Amino acid sequence: MTREMLINAAQDEECRIAVVEDSQLEELYIERASVISHVGNIYKGKVTNVEPSIQACFVDFGVGQNGFLHISDLQSIHFQATKGAKERVGRKHPRRTRPPIQDCLKRGQELIVQVIKDGIGTKGPTLTTYLSIPGRFLVLMPGMNRMGVSRKIADEKARAHVRDLMKQLDPPKNLGFIIRTAGEDRTKGELRRDLNYLLRLWKTIEKRMRKEGSPLELYRESDLVTRTIRDVFNTNVNRIICDSDLTVKKVRDFLRIALPRTRSRVSLHEGPTPLFERYNLEKEIKKIHSRSVPLKSGGSLIIEPTEAIVAIDVNSGKYRKHEDAETTAFKINMEAAPEIARQLRLRDLGGVIIIDFIDMLQDKHRRTVEKQLRQAIAADRARTKILRISQFGIVEMTRQRMRPSLNSSTYMDCPSCLGSGRIKSPESASIEIMRRILAVLDLEKAASVEIGVSPEVAHFLLNRKRTVLAQLEQTKGVTISIQAKDDLANDSLHLVIRDPRGSVISCDA
Structure with a gap:
């Protein structure tokens, strides 16, 4: 299996990063210079309103639009009853045990918050007080206790091994840490370097917190290239190809510190043919915006994002290889499941998602399709939750939405139909x-x-x-x-x- 990361940064207005596996586009990340994202940034803000009716408050953190902070995203150090007791990593207090937000916060109070979701339309950014500062192998979580291990490290021996390495490093007791998936096979020395980097960074942030007033930006997340190399790149990626000298230097400088042995995998694309054209990605990217997604068997997916939900319908189309409808439905659904997971990643669709598979009478077929979907979505970096498939072939799931979908970021509503796709005859x-x-x-x-x-x-x-x-x-x-x-x-x-x-x-x- 050949896995490559292609970085198209030749145009100043837009940076695009594609992850290609055996010539198939698997992941796509796009960032435009004209669109400012605040996700991951940490701010010192001030509470402007406390709303008991929705158990939330609004925070002015200096970007022009107040952020939304729900009681479920408020750390227990702000609870009067617990007197500043810290929570354990991965063990947040459940919603039912939290005190009313009006007993925790008051208007004018200063808070340290992090943006977890950009504002969409008239909705302001979503905030949390559970701060997380990512390194290459570790995530620092101020205000938390203990250590955690990424859920994607499934092997118990591997989990115990990385926990033991972290204990040997003796991290500060007043800070929480999560060992990322990329830290699974790292040495003690590599983890120590990452730990020291995060501790230096947090010390700088703390100094600014004490000295300066609100609203104030304390920490800014890295640009798209650095974020993607940090979060997506691993030893399974055979090559990183960039079409800009500046980007090649930036990637090599980052890898020189994080993964020195992989620096040789970075190369510069040369030649008259643009990088994405060379790998036939422009046509693939155009397909991402299409309502219909063809399957190799002749079936298709119909993807309809709406304000409330994303609806995905699986159609049999021209597939007629089997005489009985049950086998036909099962084969198409099995092919559709991984393609659905891929399309969710590529289109960056989030919120509530309803998948309508073709009806299957046999329970074992439904469970097999469900398992196939779960396995395909397991590689997704966004948080997901999938319910069991119903007897009608319906799967309900949620996917973390951190920013507007690729479609809404690329297109604007038609002034004639206002986005409905219909005008009067x-x-x-x-x-x-x-x-x-x-x-x-x-x-x-x-x-x-x-x-x-x-x-x-x-x-x-x-x-x-x-x-x-x-x-x-x-x-x-x-x-x-x-x-x-x-x-x-x-x-x-x-x-x-x-x-x-x-x-x-x-x-x-």
């Missing part, structure tokens, strides 16, 4: 326009009516409604003018009413 628009004409003709002073509509609607009115319009002109004694305007959609209307002297008495646009 010429006939429907014409019927509504005729109602408007009848209403305005009741105005006593109306002598002429000028109607600006799309060319399609104008054609319908002038052909299918010509007789009706002529009768209205004769009976009402007015002049009705239909004008085709290329810049108007079918359900748009520009209406001007004039009196006998030619003065405008009403205008709708």
